Amino acid sequence: MRYPMFKVHIPVDETLQNLGEVLSSGFLNEGTQVREFETELAKFLNADQLILVNACTSALTMAYKLSGVEPGTSVISTAMTCIATNTPICNLGGRIIWADIDRWSGNMDPHQIECVVDENTKAIVSVSWAGSPPDLEAIDNIAKKHGIYHIHDGAHAFGAKLNGKPISDYADFTCFSFQAIKHLTTGDGGALICRDTAKYALAKKLKWFGYDRDEAKDEKGEWKGQRWSADVLEGEVGFKFNMNNLSAAIGLSQLPHMADIIMAHRRNAKTYLDMFEHSKLIAPARQVSGATSSFWVFTMLLQGPNIDRDYLMEKLNQQGIGAGLVHVPNDMYSAFASSRSDLPGTAFFAKHQISLPCGWWLTESDCEDIARSVLQLLESDEIRNAKAS
Numbered sequence: 001m002r003y004p005m006f007k008v009h010i011p012v013d014e015t016l017q018n019l020g021e022v023l024s025s026g027f028l029n030e031g032t033q034v035r036e037f038e039t040e041l042a043k044f045l046n047a048d049q050l051i052l053v054n055a056c057t058s059a060l061t062m063a064y065k066l067s068g069v070e071p072g073t074s075v076i077s078t079a080m081t082c083i084a085t086n087t088p089i090c091n092l093g094g095r096i097i098w099a100d101i102d103r104w105s106g107n108m109d110p111h112q113i114e115c116v117v118d119e120n121t122k123a124i125v126s127v128s129w130a131g132s133p134p135d136l137e138a139i140d141n142i143a144k145k146h147g148i149y150h151i152h153d154g155a156h157a158f159g160a161k162l163n164g165k166p167i168s169d170y171a172d173f174t175c176f177s178f179q180a181i182k183h184l185t186t187g188d189g190g191a192l193i194c195r196d197t198a199k200y201a202l203a204k205k206l207k208w209f210g211y212d213r214d215e216a217k218d219e220k221g222e223w224k225g226q227r228w229s230a231d232v233l234e235g236e237v238g239f240k241f242n243m244n245n246l247s248a249a250i251g252l253s254q255l256p257h258m259a260d261i262i263m264a265h266r267r268n269a270k271t272y273l274d275m276f277e278h279s280k281l282i283a284p285a286r287q288v289s290g291a292t293s294s295f296w297v298f299t300m301l302l303q304g305p306n307i308d309r310d311y312l313m314e315k316l317n318q319q320g321i322g323a324g325l326v327h328v329p330n331d332m333y334s335a336f337a338s339s340r341s342d343l344p345g346t347a348f349f350a351k352h353q354i355s356l357p358c359g360w361w362l363t364e365s366d367c368e369d370i371a372r373s374v375l376q377l378l379e380s381d382e383i384r385n386a387k388a389s
Helices: 012-025 032-045 056-066 087-091 110-114 136-146 197-206 245-275 309-318 334-339 344-352 364-378 381-388
Strands: 050-053 074-077 095-098 121-127 149-153 173-177 190-194 282-284 298-302 353-356
Touching: 012 032, 012 245, 032 050, 032 190, 032 245, 050 056, 050 197, 056 087, 056 121, 056 149, 056 173, 056 190, 056 197, 087 095, 087 334, 095 334, 110 136, 121 136, 136 149, 190 197, 245 298, 245 364, 282 364, 298 344, 309 353, 309 364, 309 381, 344 353, 364 381
Parallel strands: 074 095, 074 121, 121 149, 149 173
Antiparallel strands: 050 190, 173 190, 282 298, 298 353
């Protein structure tokens, strides 16, 4: 693929040096590198109470558990997301209640949330589609109004901001992904940011069976010896969700490059916005006021009669352009059949959305070439005839 949708950023020399230090130390699990990466990442994201975990799904699972999700409770969620946003709810015995999205942004519509809150609701989980935050302040205010938790799945949105502030300022729990195709990768991994200090202390226990490993480490994050003096309390039994030193070493090699990487994603998105500005057939995914997207991908909606979206993707792929659908609505899965409801905004967005590669590996000239290919195909009879046939 000439212009792939995703490409992993690995500074090879730095990464090999960091991994070599871990391997030669003989200590591969959570230790010095995890502590260092956690500290530096918290500085980069301007978030104090941050915990590294082995996947964003793990961060979400902990956030749901900390919010009290269990059998007999429900979580208000969006269907327009990765399935990983919603599977932990089921795994904890909770029920999903869908709130519809704004059809032009792909993000949760705060007005739809108020319609579905009930006495069993424990949390709202919002998502930043393609790196663009929803109206997090409005969603957070709804959660506070009803005395429930706001969890934000920021898997796409590393480095995104709202009103100039980190997106973690607008949720009780914010979850990031460092899976292979994200802005920053550790191979697989994630982070959980907690707004409440008591929840943060409990989260440190939950990531490792219910035991706070920091109590058995020195100031460098190294074991002081096999000390198991802390108790594991009833109701605090946790998981095996910690990050290891190998993953953290990869993350440490990438973090110094993140500001430039995010800037490149934004630069490329601006190129698309400029190229598509006068097209009546393309509507770039809408941004809420005050949002600064990290543009994991560039999502647009196709509008106009007889446009065959899937055929367009096929033709773009044939030209070496990695256009595609990064996610499909979760309400199509049989696993979530009991939660099905009428979601017209989600249905519209799913039918018309298409995403283009937007990453650091592309130049402005590359994005201009991609945009020209899209425009030429949309203006051709071939795309419309494919729909008609």
